[in-house]
Amino acid sequence: MLEKLGPLERAVFLLRDIFDYEYAEIATMVEKSEVNCRQVLRRARQHLGQQRLRFAPSREQQEQLIQQFMRASFNGDMQGLLSLLTEDIVFTGDGNGTGPMARKPVSGRDKVMRVWSEVCASSQRVCRPKSSSSTASQPSSAIPRKASMA
Structure with a gap:
């Protein structure tokens, strides 16, 4: 849930709603005005109520990644690979009916790396590069869906 928030929104939300700090105290901690902290908290609450991505990469950025x-x-x-993954990555694989895959979501960069390494070691079909012409028109089915990548 909190991954929907940016660092400042997350800090203000936790300090106010979870730890019950006063706005003046939060403002000092995050080096913002009290008015700004109130606005940040309002936005954080809105974001938590919405289904939204932290950012929406362009098609070119997706293809490059x-x-x-x-x-x-x-x-x-x-x-x-590690440089492409965020610490809070969640890998969800279905195997596309072609082989073994993690049945439950795998969380965390190190765990995801272990799972992906095993997938690549056991199946060169999954980890072989596609030709640039076919990859440019459609994303690879081998890319883990719902993975948050840097």
Whole structure:
């Protein structure tokens, strides 16, 4: 739930609604005015009530990220993969009916890396790069859906 919020919204929300700090105290902690903290909290509450992404990448950004992810997977570049994943990534795989896959969501960069490494080790079909012409027109089915990537 809190992953929907940016760092400032998350801090203000937790300090006010969970720890019951006064706006003056929060303003000092986050180095903002009291009025600004009230506005940030209002927006945070709105965001928590909505289904929204923290950011909406362009189609070009998605394609570039997919290419980097697949290239790193194919080459076994674990550092390259780690640089693409956020700490709070959640991997949900269905295997597309073609093989074993994590049945429950896997949370956290290190756990997701272990699962993805096992997938790549057991199935070169999943981790092989597609030709640039086919990848440009459609995303790879091997990319984990619902994964939050950096």
